[in-house]
Amino acid sequence: GAVVSQHPSWVICKSGTSVKIECRSLDFQATTMFWYRQFPKQSLMLMATSNEGSKATYEQGVEKDKFLINHASLTLSTLTVTSAHPEDSSFYICSAPTLAGGPHEQFFGPGTRLTVL
Amino acid sequence: EDQVTQSPEALRLQEGESSSLNCSYTVSGLRGLFWYRQDPGKGPEFLFTLYSAGEEKEKERLKATLTKKESFLHITAPKPEDSATYLCASNFGNEKLTFGTGTRLTIIP
Numbered sequence: 001g002a003v004v005s006q007h008p009s010w011v012i013c014k015s016g017t018s019v020k021i022e023c024r025s026l027d028f029q030a031t032t033m034f035w036y037r038q039f040p041k042q043s044l045m046l047m048a049t050s051n052e053g054s055k056a057t058y059e060q061g062v063e064k065d066k067f068l069i070n071h072a073s074l075t076l077s078t079l080t081v082t083s084a085h086p087e088d089s090s091f092y093i094c095s096a097p098t099l100a101g102g103p104h105e106q107f108f109g110p111g112t113r114l115t116v117l
Numbered sequence: 118e119d120q121v122t123q124s125p126e127a128l129r130l131q132e133g134e135s136s137s138l139n140c141s142y143t144v145s146g147l148r149g150l151f152w153y154r155q156d157p158g159k160g161p162e163f164l165f166t167l168y169s170a171g172e173e174k175e176k177e178r179l180k181a182t183l184t185k186k187e188s189f190l191h192i193t194a195p196k197p198e199d200s201a202t203y204l205c206a207s208n209f210g211n212e213k214l215t216f217g218t219g220t221r222l223t224i225i226p
Contacts, residue, residue: 103149
C-alpha cells in the first residue's frame, strides 16, 4: 500500500503557543489530503480537506483561523494549531487517496499526539 | 445525513473462535465501503474496499462482504495479533469518508 508519513509523532506544548504538523505522501502524489482528529476511544472526525494550490475546506464547527492548513506541494500538507489550548489536545491523523476524484481508499499517516499543557 | 453504524462496540473472542463484525449504512447512494484496522496509538491501516452489493474480498483470516444495506467483516480462527479496533467507512460520491465508531476486538489466547 501507499505510504503516508507524519511529523512529529508526538508534541507537547504550552497553552497559547502554535504547533505545526506535517503530512507527507512518500511514494505518490496527492492533490487532496484530509485531516482528522480522534479523541480517546472515539472514531475519526474529519476536520478539513486540504487541496493542493487552493484553500482548504473545513467541516462544520471547525475553526479555520485556529487550524491553518497549507497544501504547498503534491506531497506535503501542513496543519498548524494556533494558540493551542488544553482542549486541543488530541490525536491528529492525516490521510490521502492515491487516486483523485473518489471513491478510492485513503491511506493514513501514523498520527501525531498533541498534548497542550 | 449519511451515517455509518458499527456493531458490536466491543467483542471478546477466544483464539480460534470465528465471528463477524457488522457495519450498516444509510442507503443514499453508497459509492464505496472501506474497512480499516487501527492499533492503539497508530493511524488506521487499510484492509478492503467494496463497491457493489455481492462483492467479497479476503485477506488471510479476514473476509469482507457487502449487501445493499450493510457490510460484514468475518474473522475466521482469529489469533491474538488480530486484536485491534476495526473501522468501517463509507463514501457517498465525493472523496470524503464517513467513519463508524468502530468495533474493539480482543482475542484471548
